[in-house]
Amino acid sequence: MKVYEKAPAKINLMLDVLHKRPDGFHEVEMIMTMVDLADRLELSELPRDTIIISSQAGYIPLDEKNLAFQAAKLLKERCGVERGVHIHLDKKIPVAAGLAGGSSDAAATLRGLNRLWRLGLSGEELQELGAELGSDVPFCVTGGTALATGRGEKLTPIASMPQCWVILVKPPINVSTAEVYGKLRANAITAHPSAQLMREAVEAGDFQAVCARLGNVLEDVTLKLHPEVQQLKEAMIRLGADGVLMSGSGPTVFGLVSKQSKVPRIYNGLRGFCKEVYAVRSLT
Numbered sequence: 001m002k003v004y005e006k007a008p009a010k011i012n013l014m015l016d017v018l019h020k021r022p023d024g025f026h027e028v029e030m031i032m033t034m035v036d037l038a039d040r041l042e043l044s045e046l047p048r049d050t051i052i053i054s055s056q057a058g059y060i061p062l063d064e065k066n067l068a069f070q071a072a073k074l075l076k077e078r079c080g081v082e083r084g085v086h087i088h089l090d091k092k093i094p095v096a097a098g099l100a101g102g103s104s105d106a107a108a109t110l111r112g113l114n115r116l117w118r119l120g121l122s123g124e125e126l127q128e129l130g131a132e133l134g135s136d137v138p139f140c141v142t143g144g145t146a147l148a149t150g151r152g153e154k155l156t157p158i159a160s161m162p163q164c165w166v167i168l169v170k171p172p173i174n175v176s177t178a179e180v181y182g183k184l185r186a187n188a189i190t191a192h193p194s195a196q197l198m199r200e201a202v203e204a205g206d207f208q209a210v211c212a213r214l215g216n217v218l219e220d221v222t223l224k225l226h227p228e229v230q231q232l233k234e235a236m237i238r239l240g241a242d243g244v245l246m247s248g249s250g251p252t253v254f255g256l257v258s259k260q261s262k263v264p265r266i267y268n269g270l271r272g273f274c275k276e277v278y279a280v281r282s283l284t
């Protein structure tokens, strides 16, 4: 038997860091939403008790370092499953991009195996398991639009993001989430974006207010390390995006656009700078 799961990318409409915790993680406030750029997973039963990962993408680990492998192993251990699975990852989300591609694959593996193995776990139970794999995994389990607090694992669902186009541009540089948090001086942050104001804008369906309230304190670190990310932001604004921000720890920059007629100009303009540009819809 086989099951299929879609694993969409996330963007952070706002990301604030409150302080560094004694456990080394940072206490955050984020509003996250999914966009229609997704990996596709095919999960097939195997006759042997083993986990096999394959992918068309040559640039991700296919062993126990893969987050989908870790998700399957965790579920097998916790639920006492003695069955094997082959997980094929059709990667479309750029890797180490600030779009939670690996986290979304892990979340999709939890959802898919819950069905394949008829485990009957609730969404909440899958989120709790997901939190053991990474801070962004719980959000990816249920998706939608949510306020995330704690280290990112405490979720409050909110109304859907107003429908719009999302243009994503990923420069050819690698950014490590751990390095970006490591270089952040949380007590020196002067301008904190407001989760409350962003939540109100989303809940009012006020697209212009969402654009005006975008903010991410991790930009301070990543833009200093990689000035080309700032240049991409400026290009996106010049080309006419309504709101522009770096997603997560970067380096992907996203632009929100309400009018479809503006999309080709922005997309084609960015392709002059970068190979990896995507124009997708927000997911409701």
Ligand SMILES: C[C@@](CO)(OP(=O)(O)O)[C@H](O)COP(=O)(O)OP(=O)(O)OC[C@H]1O[C@@H](n2ccc(N)nc2=O)[C@H](O)[C@@H]1O
Pocket (backbone or CB within 6 Å): 012, 015, 024, 025, 026, 027, 028, 030, 097, 098, 099, 100, 103, 133, 134, 135, 136, 137, 150, 151, 152, 177, 178, 181, 182, 247, 248, 249, 250
């Ligand atoms: C920045 C964000 C924003 O959504 O996303 P990405 O840019 O990675 O997509 C997340 O906070 C990333 O979540 P995720 O990628 O799951 O992080 P984890 O695997 O849990 O942690 C990786 C490392 O980042 C740091 N980390 C992560 C989360 C957090 N709240 N505080 C931290 O200090 C820790 O050093 C940790 O060792």
Ligand SMILES: Nc1ncnc2c1ncn2[C@@H]1O[C@H](COP(=O)(O)OP(=O)(O)O)[C@@H](O)[C@H]1O
Pocket (backbone or CB within 6 Å): 059, 060, 061, 065, 066, 067, 068, 089, 094, 095, 096, 097, 098, 099, 100, 101, 102, 103, 105, 106, 177, 248, 250
């Ligand atoms: N299924 C997966 N897809 C992508 N990357 C993965 C996966 N499993 C493990 N990784 C590793 O996780 C790291 C972060 O990848 P990703 O989740 O795409 O980025 P981000 O945390 O910036 O959103 C990469 O270094 C990659 O090698």
